[in-house]
Amino acid sequence: MKTLLTVALVTVSMIAISTASAQEESTARQTSLYELAPRNLVDMPTAGTLPRGHFDIGLRLYPEGGTIGFTNIGLSNRLTLGISYGGENIIASRHPNWNERIEFNIKLRPVDEMEFFPAVTIGFSSQGNGPWNNALDRYEFKSRGFYAVVSRSFYFYAWTAGWHGGVNYSLENNVDEDKDINVFGGFDATFRYNLALLLEYDAAINDNKSQLPDGRSYTFAGKGRGYLNASIKWLFTENLELEVILKDLLHNRRNESFSREIRITYIDMF
Numbered sequence: 001m002k003t004l005l006t007v008a009l010v011t012v013s014m015i016a017i018s019t020a021s022a023q024e025e026s027t028a029r030q031t032s033l034y035e036l037a038p039r040n041l042v043d044m045p046t047a048g049t050l051p052r053g054h055f056d057i058g059l060r061l062y063p064e065g066g067t068i069g070f071t072n073i074g075l076s077n078r079l080t081l082g083i084s085y086g087g088e089n090i091i092a093s094r095h096p097n098w099n100e101r102i103e104f105n106i107k108l109r110p111v112d113e114m115e116f117f118p119a120v121t122i123g124f125s126s127q128g129n130g131p132w133n134n135a136l137d138r139y140e141f142k143s144r145g146f147y148a149v150v151s152r153s154f155y156f157y158a159w160t161a162g163w164h165g166g167v168n169y170s171l172e173n174n175v176d177e178d179k180d181i182n183v184f185g186g187f188d189a190t191f192r193y194n195l196a197l198l199l200e201y202d203a204a205i206n207d208n209k210s211q212l213p214d215g216r217s218y219t220f221a222g223k224g225r226g227y228l229n230a231s232i233k234w235l236f237t238e239n240l241e242l243e244v245i246l247k248d249l250l251h252n253r254r255n256e257s258f259s260r261e262i263r264i265t266y267i268d269m270f
Helices: 001-027
Strands: 054-062 065-076 079-088 105-112 121-125 129-133 138-141 147-158 159-169 182-190 194-200 227-235 239-246 260-268
Touching: 054 129, 065 129
Parallel strands: none
Antiparallel strands: 054 065, 054 260, 065 079, 079 105, 105 121, 121 147, 129 138, 147 159, 159 182, 182 194, 194 227, 227 239, 239 260
């Protein structure tokens, strides 16, 4: 019995040591939120991608009980794939109004950032923001569609920051026939207290018509001012970020005020 107990204790000890070592190795390999460049600002994409073997999963909560769930996977350090789905009245006492389809996202970074050259990313995203409108065949805020974006990071005193700019062509133009190529740009800054400020401007050139081709008024269209959006992100832990979003600060839409949203994102590795 003593021999069996000794063997059992040694075996358990070896398993515990092996597990701890594996956990330490996994922690060393894992990239935390503090080290990751932002993959998105508020709505616009950046050149950032998920590292190989990492994934994120999250929720975006918007007015009228709207919710969008999303997940992305880093297939390599340059390629990220993702899916998303949601609807209105998810957090409400009314019946949910689900979106028409599951949406997809793919992002490829062919050029990494170099000393005197920004990172370059191309991609496609079919996920818009806000409620889906069947009659107009689009989201309230159009999906990005095909896009290309450049990002350049820099350091300033005790915080890191980055500039981002890009162009996109949305496929949500069947009804309004507004097929213009759009431009957007933004800025991010992460401070020493694990807080980040994100600011973006979307010119919305592809969403500024007040009438449809058949003469009907088009209430979804903006006033031509573009969309100024901002958010404050709290890096709560190495894996979890909480974000408060303020959309349409220029009142481009015919709303009484800008909208308030919340985004929660968890990141980990396989």
